[in-house]
Structure formats: structure tokens, C-alpha cells
Amino acid sequence: MAVDVPGLVSVIVFYIFILVIGVWGSKKSKKVEKTCSGSKSEVSIVGGRNINVLVGIFTMTATWVGGGYIMGTAEAVYSPTQGLIWALGPPAYVISFLLGGLFFAKPMRSKRYVTMLDPFQLRYGNIFTAILLFPALVSDILWVACILAALGGTMNIILGLSSSLSIIISAAVSIIYTFLGGLYSVAYTDIIQLCFIFVSLWLCIPFLVLSPAVTAISQTPPLNQSHGGHTWLGELKLADSGKWLDEMLLLALGGLSYQALYQRILSAASSAQAQITCFAAAGTVFIMGIPSVVIGVAAASADWNQTEYGLPPPFERGDAGKILPLALQHLTTTWVSVIGIGSVAAAVMSSMDSALLSSASLFTQNIYKTTLRKKASERELQWVIQISVLLVGVAGTGLAFGNDSVLALWLVSGDLIYCVIFPQLVCVLYFHCANTYGAVSGFGIGLLLRGLSGEPLLGLPPMLLYPGWREENGIIIQYFPYRTLAMLFSMIGIVTVSWLINLIFCHKIVPQSWDVLGVFKEKNENKEEEVPSPEEPNCALNTKF
Known part of the structure; x- marks a missing residue:
């Protein structure tokens, strides 16, 4: 031309x-x-x-x-x-x-x-x-x-x-x-x-x-x-x-x-x-x-x-x-x-x-x-x-x-x-309860579900087949909203894991030494501060990772 x-x-x-x-x-x-x-x-x-x-x-x-x-x-x-x-x-x-x-x-x-x-x-x-x-x-x-x-x-x-x-x-x-x-x-x-x-x-x-x-x-x-x-x-x-x-x-x-x-x-x-x-x-x-x-x-x-x-x-x-x-x-x-x-x-x-x-x-x-x-x-x-x-x-x-x-x-x-x-x-x-444990979990869940769903453009075959999938010209196409499912499960994972970890550490169900990511730290009991209400967990977030 x-x-x-x-x-x-x-x-x-x-x-x-x-x-x-x-x-x-x-x-x-x-x-x-x-x-x-x-x-x-x-x-x-x-x-x-x-x-x-x-x-x-x-x-x-x-x-x-x-x-x-x-x-x-x-x-x-x-x-x-x-x-x-x-x-x-x-x-x-x-x-x-x-x-x-x-x-x-x-x-x-x-x-x-x-x-x-x-x-x-x-x-x-x-x-x-x-x-x-x-x-x-x-x-x-x-x-x-x-x-x-x-x-x-x-x-x-x-x-x-x-x-x-x-x-x-x-x-x-x-x-x-x-x-x-x-x-x-x-x-x-x-x-x-x-x-x-x-x-x-x-x-x-x-x-x-x-x-x-x-x-x-x-x-x-x-x-x-x-x-x-x-x-x-x-x-x-x-x-x-x-x-x-x-x-x-x-x-x-x-x-x-x-x-x-x-x-x-x-x-x-x-x-x-x-x-x-x-x-x-x-x-x-x-x-x-x-x-x-x-x-x-x-x-x-x-x-x-x-x-x-x-x-x-x-x-x-x-x-x-x-x-x-x-x-x-x-x-x-x-x-x-x-x-x-x-x-x-x-x-x-x-x-x-x-x-x-x-x-x-x-x-x-x-x-x-x-x-x-x-x-x-x-x-x-x-x-x-x-x-x-x-x-x-x-x-x-x-x-x-x-x-x-x-x-x-x-x-x-x-x-x-x-x-x-x-x-x-x-x-x-x-979500103020979100912490590093939940964020890491949600990241892994979202990435895993999206990767297992496959991507024809990148030549990745799906490992998870959702309802309604079809094979077109030798390529499997997902007609289920798999991206949205991965997004929702990622969000649920963040909130759920964060809530559970907050519950476990704030109520001292497990020792503070198990906090491998250093997310929580106990308040110094010797400091003069306002006494928390019974509903308020006796711990402070230090969500640095």
C-alpha cells in the first residue's frame, strides 16, 4: 500500500x-x-x-x-x-x-x-x-x-x-x-x-x-x-x-x-x-x-x-x-x-x-x-x-x-x-477493621480465583469451569461473571480475616508473640489514659507491614 x-x-x-x-x-x-x-x-x-x-x-x-x-x-x-x-x-x-x-x-x-x-x-x-x-x-x-x-x-x-x-x-x-x-x-x-x-x-x-x-x-x-x-x-x-x-x-x-x-x-x-x-x-x-x-x-x-x-x-x-x-x-x-x-x-x-x-x-x-x-x-x-x-x-x-x-x-x-x-x-x-492479615488474604484469594478462571488472550486455560461455559473454536469461554466472583470473594476475605484476627488478638485468645506481621501492639498499662469501654478491645492497631 x-x-x-x-x-x-x-x-x-x-x-x-x-x-x-x-x-x-x-x-x-x-x-x-x-x-x-x-x-x-x-x-x-x-x-x-x-x-x-x-x-x-x-x-x-x-x-x-x-x-x-x-x-x-x-x-x-x-x-x-x-x-x-x-x-x-x-x-x-x-x-x-x-x-x-x-x-x-x-x-x-x-x-x-x-x-x-x-x-x-x-x-x-x-x-x-x-x-x-x-x-x-x-x-x-x-x-x-x-x-x-x-x-x-x-x-x-x-x-x-x-x-x-x-x-x-x-x-x-x-x-x-x-x-x-x-x-x-x-x-x-x-x-x-x-x-x-x-x-x-x-x-x-x-x-x-x-x-x-x-x-x-x-x-x-x-x-x-x-x-x-x-x-x-x-x-x-x-x-x-x-x-x-x-x-x-x-x-x-x-x-x-x-x-x-x-x-x-x-x-x-x-x-x-x-x-x-x-x-x-x-x-x-x-x-x-x-x-x-x-x-x-x-x-x-x-x-x-x-x-x-x-x-x-x-x-x-x-x-x-x-x-x-x-x-x-x-x-x-x-x-x-x-x-x-x-x-x-x-x-x-x-x-x-x-x-x-x-x-x-x-x-x-x-x-x-x-x-x-x-x-x-x-x-x-x-x-x-x-x-x-x-x-x-x-x-x-x-x-x-x-x-x-x-x-x-x-x-x-x-x-x-x-x-x-x-x-x-x-x-x-x-472498613476500619481491615488489617494486613486480611489484606494479604484478600489479595491472594482474588489473584488465585482470577488466575484459575483462565484467560484466552494470554493462552491460559481455565482450571475452574463455572456454569454456562462453552467451547468456541477450541477455546473455552466463561459466561459466568467469574471476575466479579473473584472480586467479591477477595473483599469478603479481607473483611472476614481482618475481623477474626482482630477478635483473636484483641481478646488475647492467642499470645501476642504469634503476631508474626507485627500488626498489633498492647497498650502500655502504665500510661495514664482513658479507660476503654467494655465493648472496645484493649489493643491498638499498628498495621505496618
């Missing part, structure tokens, strides 16, 4: 513009460092806690509206085995932001945490916090891979540019400006990127809908009778409802366990402002998903035999994951498709920079600063953030090559977060 030179030049100009905005953001960050009372590393991580509401709404929305969101939604709507009812991204993220504003923004922001892992570090100590970093890091790397894979496929189809080269260039641009300016560079580039996504995608819609190859939506026939496909509306059978619920909760509740979300919540000037940012983002993220739905519908309604793509249609060729760029290329004019690819590029960078900064912040604040180098200088911490950004970017870029389904990577990236970190976060914020 020949390279579309005008289109390539347009994309390069866009990248240069974003890079300039990122550099400008880094200069803004330097100015804030001079006037902010907090440390320089906190300016990079939470922007000195003075990101205004409008910028906060833009950057929070842009973080979630990535390549996975745009292309994954279009893929779900187009696919004859799924349809609109399986396009879970928009409604799930609305739920996620609303719950975040109602239950998570205030307790996190009011205590002036710097990262999502701070409450764990305060209650459980450094070792368990380091353990929790692992699933968060893996999730961010998979997220980066997901959105870069989306962009690589898009540029290859529309511009004729090598997917590998597209991935490398896009990753390099995101890494550079995140490396330079931290949250300020990320936030200000997010504003430009989100505006471009909104305008460019909506601009493409009329051309898609009015394309001669696209039939009236009301007259859309089944896409693929041989595969039992339905129209773009899709169908939710009772036997599939467990899988549908599982994926909805994975996106909605799993989204509450990303450092990227709390990075924006904690950068707000107040708890009230953080809540407003979440509520507003719930509306904007839904609006940003509408163009992808329309593109999926148009692709499902198209007669591909009238286009250069021809027959068989994309689904039968295994190209459902690339349906958005294919629709832009074959159902619109050349210049419109180039604008469309710009929107995907913007979406990719707006999410990738957040994932890079997220992992870098967690490692620097909760591992390096508190465990490895407690006396590290601010300059040293800045270098650690920048090196971490680079390493996470390289790891995610390496995984982006050769994956066909953006939707699959999108879902897997949240698996560990949902099954392991979400129950931990709920318990550390709302």
Missing part, C-alpha cells in the same frame, strides 16, 4: 503541535514549582493541587477517551456477535465517574493523599504497598499497549504507514512531553486532544451516514447469517447475561481503581472541586462515545461490496477490531479519513500520557521515596519519575505490536485492577 503523503504530513504537523503544547506545559510546571509550597515531585504528580475545574474535567475525560474506548466501542457495535447492547464503555464510564464523585473523591482528597496507594501505605506499611503496585503497573502497561495497537492499525489502514513505525512515533511523542512536564504537560495537551477528538469525529459522521454504501439504519439486515449475527442493536440472551454483567462491572468498578483517576482527583484544589470534576466528566465521557457508536452502526449498515474493500465483509476477514479506520477509509472521502485518524492519534496520546505518569507516580512516591531512598533529594525524585515514564512507555510499546483485538486488550488491562485492587481500596477506605 502506498503511503498517503498529504495525510502523513497532516499527522506530523499535529504531533509537532501537541509536542509544543507539552513543552509549554513543562514550562508552566517549572513556574509552579518555584511558587508552590509543596515538593517538586508533588507538582509533577498532582500539579501542586491547583488544577482548575475546567482543566480537570478535560484531562479526566481525555484520560478515559482513549484508543480502546473509541475503537473498542465501534468494534462492539459493528460485530454481528455483539451489537450496541455490548458497547459497554460509555454507560460503564458514566457509572464509574458518578460513583467516584459520590464515594471516593472526598475521602481521598480530604486527606491530601498524593497517590492512590497512600492509604495502603499508612495502614499496611511498605511491603504490602509494593505488592499492590504490581497489578497496577501491569494494568497500565497493558493499557498503553491497547491504545498504541489501536493507533498502529488505524494509521496502517488509512495512511499506508507501517503499524510498527506508527506505534513507535506516537509512543515517542507521548513519552517526551510526559517526561518533560509531568501532570501539567499531560493536562494541557489533554485539552487540545479532547477538543480535536470531539470536532474531528463529529465531522466524520455526516459523511459516513450519507455514504452511498450505507443503507438506512432501520433497514439494516443481519451482517452474517452464517454466524447467527443480529443487527447493530445486538441481542442479550439469558445465557449471556452473566458475561455482560461481568464486563459492565469490570469497566465501571475497575475504573475506580486506576491511579490516573485519583491523580486528577488529588490535583483538585478541594474535595468539592474533585467531586464536581467527576460528575461533569460522567457527562462528557458519554458524549464522546456517541460518534464511535454511530461509526459502528454505519459500518454494520454498509454494503461493503460497493466499496474498494469488497467482500467478504470485515468481520469475516477478522478485521472487526479495525472497523473504525476501515469505515473512515472506505465510507468517507480521503481528507475526512485523515481527520478521523487525527482523532484516534489524539485519543491515544491523551490516554497514554496518563498511564505513563500514573505508574511513574506510584513507583516514585510509594516505593522509591518511602522504601528505597527515604532521603532522596527532589532532583533525584524528578529523575526517577522521568526514568519510570520512559521504562513503562517502552514496555507498553513492546506489547502493542501484533494484537488484533483492541477490545480484548482493553478488557484485560482492567482485570487485575478490578479483581485485586478494587476490593482492597473499598476496604481500606470504608
Whole structure:
């Protein structure tokens, strides 16, 4: 395929513009460092806690509206085995932001945490916090891979540019400006990127809908009778409802366990402002998903035999994951498709920079600063953030090559977060009885159940077969909500084990010497203090591990 030179030049100009905005953001960050009372590393991580509401709404929305969101939604709507009812991204993220504003923004922001892992570090100590970093890091790397894979496929189809080269260039641009300016560079580039996504995608819609190859939506026939496909509306059978619920909760509740979300919540000037940012983002993220739905519908309604793509249609060729760029290329004019690819590029960078900064912040604040180098200088911490950004970017870029389904990577990236970190976060914020014994138990339960359930994308066969499982093309697919089951058992394990351990040690059922994790310590009876009530256990928590 020949390279579309005008289109390539347009994309390069866009990248240069974003890079300039990122550099400008880094200069803004330097100015804030001079006037902010907090440390320089906190300016990079939470922007000195003075990101205004409008910028906060833009950057929070842009973080979630990535390549996975745009292309994954279009893929779900187009696919004859799924349809609109399986396009879970928009409604799930609305739920996620609303719950975040109602239950998570205030307790996190009011205590002036710097990262999502701070409450764990305060209650459980450094070792368990380091353990929790692992699933968060893996999730961010998979997220980066997901959105870069989306962009690589898009540029290859529309511009004729090598997917590998597209991935490398896009990753390099995101890494550079995140490396330079931290949250300020990320936030200000997010504003430009989100505006471009909104305008460019909506601009493409009329051309898609009015394309001669696209039939009236009301007259859309089944896409693929041989595969039992339905129209773009899709169908939710009772036997599939467990899988549908599982994926909805994975996106909605799993989204509450990303450092990227709390990075924006904690950068707000107040708890009230953080809540407003979440509520507003719930509306904007839904609006940003509408163009992808329309593109999926148009692709499902198209007669591909009238286009250069021809027959068989994309689904039968295994190209459902690339349906958005294919629709832009074959159902619109050349210049419109180039604008469309710009929107995907913007979406990719707006999410990738957040994932890079997220992992870098967690490692620097909760591992390096508190465990490895407690006396590290601010300059040293800045270098650690920048090196971490680079390493996470390289790891995610390496995984982006050769994956066909953006939707699959999108879902897997949240698996560990949902099954392991979400129950931990709920318990550390709302269950005061939670201690290190319970946290370790819950972590092990969630990880074990999720691992035994298998993962087709990673080639892991299931060891536990839940009711309703099916074998499709030699691969076992679980239709039971196994992720949610792992999450619930993890949460139950945390609370139950914590309660039992509190009961055992506080009532001295076993000797204090058996407290191998050093969670409890007896009160000094010689100290003059208020006598506890009969219901209050005569011990104090020292949940450092």
C-alpha cells in the first residue's frame, strides 16, 4: 500500500503541535514549582493541587477517551456477535465517574493523599504497598499497549504507514512531553486532544451516514447469517447475561481503581472541586462515545461490496477490531479519513500520557521515596519519575505490536485492577477493621480465583469451569461473571480475616508473640489514659507491614 503523503504530513504537523503544547506545559510546571509550597515531585504528580475545574474535567475525560474506548466501542457495535447492547464503555464510564464523585473523591482528597496507594501505605506499611503496585503497573502497561495497537492499525489502514513505525512515533511523542512536564504537560495537551477528538469525529459522521454504501439504519439486515449475527442493536440472551454483567462491572468498578483517576482527583484544589470534576466528566465521557457508536452502526449498515474493500465483509476477514479506520477509509472521502485518524492519534496520546505518569507516580512516591531512598533529594525524585515514564512507555510499546483485538486488550488491562485492587481500596477506605492479615488474604484469594478462571488472550486455560461455559473454536469461554466472583470473594476475605484476627488478638485468645506481621501492639498499662469501654478491645492497631 502506498503511503498517503498529504495525510502523513497532516499527522506530523499535529504531533509537532501537541509536542509544543507539552513543552509549554513543562514550562508552566517549572513556574509552579518555584511558587508552590509543596515538593517538586508533588507538582509533577498532582500539579501542586491547583488544577482548575475546567482543566480537570478535560484531562479526566481525555484520560478515559482513549484508543480502546473509541475503537473498542465501534468494534462492539459493528460485530454481528455483539451489537450496541455490548458497547459497554460509555454507560460503564458514566457509572464509574458518578460513583467516584459520590464515594471516593472526598475521602481521598480530604486527606491530601498524593497517590492512590497512600492509604495502603499508612495502614499496611511498605511491603504490602509494593505488592499492590504490581497489578497496577501491569494494568497500565497493558493499557498503553491497547491504545498504541489501536493507533498502529488505524494509521496502517488509512495512511499506508507501517503499524510498527506508527506505534513507535506516537509512543515517542507521548513519552517526551510526559517526561518533560509531568501532570501539567499531560493536562494541557489533554485539552487540545479532547477538543480535536470531539470536532474531528463529529465531522466524520455526516459523511459516513450519507455514504452511498450505507443503507438506512432501520433497514439494516443481519451482517452474517452464517454466524447467527443480529443487527447493530445486538441481542442479550439469558445465557449471556452473566458475561455482560461481568464486563459492565469490570469497566465501571475497575475504573475506580486506576491511579490516573485519583491523580486528577488529588490535583483538585478541594474535595468539592474533585467531586464536581467527576460528575461533569460522567457527562462528557458519554458524549464522546456517541460518534464511535454511530461509526459502528454505519459500518454494520454498509454494503461493503460497493466499496474498494469488497467482500467478504470485515468481520469475516477478522478485521472487526479495525472497523473504525476501515469505515473512515472506505465510507468517507480521503481528507475526512485523515481527520478521523487525527482523532484516534489524539485519543491515544491523551490516554497514554496518563498511564505513563500514573505508574511513574506510584513507583516514585510509594516505593522509591518511602522504601528505597527515604532521603532522596527532589532532583533525584524528578529523575526517577522521568526514568519510570520512559521504562513503562517502552514496555507498553513492546506489547502493542501484533494484537488484533483492541477490545480484548482493553478488557484485560482492567482485570487485575478490578479483581485485586478494587476490593482492597473499598476496604481500606470504608472498613476500619481491615488489617494486613486480611489484606494479604484478600489479595491472594482474588489473584488465585482470577488466575484459575483462565484467560484466552494470554493462552491460559481455565482450571475452574463455572456454569454456562462453552467451547468456541477450541477455546473455552466463561459466561459466568467469574471476575466479579473473584472480586467479591477477595473483599469478603479481607473483611472476614481482618475481623477474626482482630477478635483473636484483641481478646488475647492467642499470645501476642504469634503476631508474626507485627500488626498489633498492647497498650502500655502504665500510661495514664482513658479507660476503654467494655465493648472496645484493649489493643491498638499498628498495621505496618
